[in-house]
Amino acid sequence: xxxxxxxxxxxxxxxxxxxxxKTPEERQALMAEHMKLMQDGMSMMKQMGGASAMSxxxxxxxxxxxxxxxxxxxxxxxxxxxxxxxxxMDRMPAPAPAN
Numbered sequence: 001x002x003x004x005x006x007x008x009x010x011x012x013x014x015x016x017x018x019x020x021x022k023t024p025e026e027r028q029a030l031m032a033e034h035m036k037l038m039q040d041g042m043s044m045m046k047q048m049g050g051a052s053a054m055s056x057x058x059x060x061x062x063x064x065x066x067x068x069x070x071x072x073x074x075x076x077x078x079x080x081x082x083x084x085x086x087x088x089m090d091r092m093p094a095p096a097p098a099n
Contacts, residue, residue, distance in 0.1 A: 004076050007044060011037055011083050018090060034087070041084050048077050 014030070014037050021027040 004044060004048070004080065007037075007041060008080060008083060011041065011080075011087065015083075015087055015090065018087075034091070038084060038087065041080055045077055045080060048073060 014034055018027055018030055018034065021030060
């Protein structure tokens, strides 16, 4: 779960950098880093999907060992998905004003 928290912080920092970019050139310069971060997030979510299915079969021992519950995993995964969707929306051009 710590890795996921770090990734969420990195995504937030990237979001802030892109929002602070003043020119299209600055934004473009951040795109490669942004895409890498998004791909890493997708990979992590795929791994978590398998892990959360497995955690449904967890024993009392794993729960006592501090393993995250399936509910916690799902919440983290949803938070990450929401953040990634926001980043994608922020990349889209602003809609043209309605006439």
